[in-house]
Amino acid sequence: TVTLEEKINELRERIQKSLAANFEDFKGAQSKVEIIISFLAVLELIKQGFISAEQKENFGNIYVSRNSLAEPQKI
Numbered sequence: 001t002v003t004l005e006e007k008i009n010e011l012r013e014r015i016q017k018s019l020a021a022n023f024e025d026f027k028g029a030q031s032k033v034e035i036i037i038s039f040l041a042v043l044e045l046i047k048q049g050f051i052s053a054e055q056k057e058n059f060g061n062i063y064v065s066r067n068s069l070a071e072p073q074k075i
Contacts, residue, residue, distance in 0.1 A: 001031075001033060001034065001037075002034060002037060003037075004037055004040055004041060004044070007034075007037050007038055007040075007041040008041040008044055008045060010041075011038070011041050011042065011045060012045065012050060015045075015050075015051055015064065015065075015066045016066065019065060019066050020063065020064065020065040020066070021063075021064055021065075022061045022062060022063050022064070023038075023039070023042065023061065023062035023063075023064065024061060042062070042064060045064075046064075049067055050066065050067060051064045051065060051066055051067060052064065052065055052067055
């Protein structure tokens with residue numbers, strides 16, 4: 001199982017390369033635990049101000065994008 005810190009760093013690197021994505025791209029074919037860890041990593045990156053997230057409808061896709069003023073950092 002991947003740790004939360006590892007997932008945060010992985011998602012940070014992926015979003016730096018693509019600038020925007022949706023949560024489906026992040027979770028891939030993983031176990032339920034890894035999906036939860038991915039979601040927590042997204043929440044942490046939002047809290048840090050590295051990404052923004054938007055969900056247009058209940059239970060819809062979550063779209064994330066890198067904030068333009070965000071500076072790369074490792075945990």
